[in-house]
Amino acid sequence: MNKVRIGIIGLGFIGCRHAESIANGAITGAELTAVCDSNPDKEQWVKENLGENVRLFTDVDQFLASNIIDGVMIATPHPFHTELAIRAFKHGLHVLVEKPAGVYTKEVRLMNEAAAASGKVFSMMFNQxxxxxxxxxxxxxxxxxxxxxxxxxxxxxxxxxxxxxxxxxxxxxxxxxxxxxxxxxxxxxxxxxxxxxxxxxxxxxxxxxxxxxxxxxxxxxxxxxxxxxxxxxxxxxxxxxxxxxxxxxxxxxxxxxxxxxxxxxxxxxxxxxxxxxxxxxxxxxxxxxxxxxxxxxxxxxxxNEYNWGGIIQNWVDAIAKGTELIAPGEEGIKxxxxxxxxxxxxxxxxxxxxxxxxxxxxxxxxxxxxxxxxxx
CATH class of the missing domain: 3.30.360.10 (Dihydrodipicolinate Reductase; domain 2)
Structure with a gap:
């Protein structure tokens, strides 16, 4: 498999950190191809910090259907984690979700079911x-x-x-x-x-x-x-x-x-x-x-209290090589x-x-x- 093409939803503090890390080559076998944020003012920041080849979307549906990403990292506020993950799985995308998995277990159970049905690699950002x-x-x-x-x-x-x-x-x-x-x-x-x-x-x-x-x-x-x-x-x-x-x-x-x-x-x-x-x-x-x-x-x-890169690398390796996940997404419900x-x-x-x-x-x-x- 060629490099895993990654897209990120949510350009707050943590989403920007992840985006810069991947864009700067910190994750072996991955490339950042797209980001999505509802704020169009992020366009200048994307160009200055992520490069001209990373596309900015303000519409989630267009982002998920763009065919320029293989996996999605969800870095939005946590009330939106499960809905976005379920939509990503339905588009046949691998998913990595920031903690927590969601707000209540009823919705997280639906997310886990969608992950299982998709057959895609699902991980949680339990970097600790x-x-x-x-x-x-x-x-x-x-x-x-x-x-x-x-x-x-x-x-x-x-x-x-x-x-x-x-x-x-x-x-x-x-x-x-x-x-x-x-x-x-x-x-x-x-x-x-x-x-x-x-x-x-x-x-x-x-x-x-x-x-x-x-x-x-x-x-x-x-x-x-x-x-x-x-x-x-x-x-x-x-x-x-x-x-x-x-x-x-x-x-x-x-x-x-x-x-x-x-x-x-x-x-x-x-x-x-x-x-x-x-x-x-x-x-x-x-x-x-x-x-x-x-x-x-x-x-x-x-x-290292902030070993986010280790979880991202593990997720990418699981997609590309079948490596065992450190933090399987299904365990987020616990x-x-x-x-x-x-x-x-x-x-x-x-x-x-x-x-x-x-x-x-x-x-x-x-x-x-x-x-x-x-x-x-």
Missing amino acids: RLNPLYIKLRDMIASGELGEIKRTTWIITNWFRAQSYYDQAGWRATWGGEGGGVLINQDPHQLDLWQWVIGMMPKRVRAFCHFGKHHNIEVEDDVTAYVEYENGATGTFVTSTGEAPGTNRLEINGDRGKVVMEDEKITFWRLSVPTSEFSLTFKGSGFQQPECQKIDVPIEGEI SLMLSNAMLLSTWIDNWVNLPINEELFYEQLQAKIQNSKAVV
Whole structure:
């Protein structure tokens, strides 16, 4: 196959970054042939930064039917991700979607069905799956080094935002404009990594979302969630845009010890004897615990928070060579399922089983959108 011809929908900050990267030859085996944005004023920017050979479209249908692209990257605001992806699949195009997959799982499920029917390569921009910290954590758990998981705790509160951030645009932090707050705007990567690293989704969720607790906004800016897993393990997820200094600490407790990721390093407290075995066999006073060794886990590779190019390269290689995807698009529904479940649990003030009742969530969300003050 010759170079994969790529088109990008959405020339905001991230769309422009991707466009420049591909146009400058950063992605092997790819060429940027077209971009699409509803703002015709982007024409001069395209000529100056992407070159004369990249065509600008202001109409999505013309862009998708242009026959000058093989794959589409969708970098629009997230409420438009699923609709545009479905339209691209119907035109026989490969698709890479920015996070999150969408606003609610009901629409994302339709996107996944369209992807499967098309037979095209579908990927999500979960670039943090390339972060060697999370790769190492995942390998440790998958290998059984930590034993059976007992508890997961992620405190991710280093998202502080001043009110001025939300005041920049009328759509920001509104139900009508974004469909949510910190969970859908700041946390999609962490919610994806939470289930990807440990290799399982919860069976049910109980969450307490606070709406406009720290800011004058409609949506959630402070969340504490508790989850239960099929194997009996439990977990907590705490996030906020109203705390400073914030914390990013992931702690995973297993039968063979505890691993903590914080400050771009991993520490493993390895037990000499699994807790389950020690508890049954130790005959002392009962206050004793297994001998423990503290280990600073070595990390291979550069810690790059913005490795967008790695996901784009993987997607292009999957199209051209059949390379296995790092972030299959169909998996985007998992992180969204978690955020939808947290919101729904708060709205109905009860536990929510997974998979969630998608119709109920959709009805609740639409009621919020109807009363939203969004200016789109």
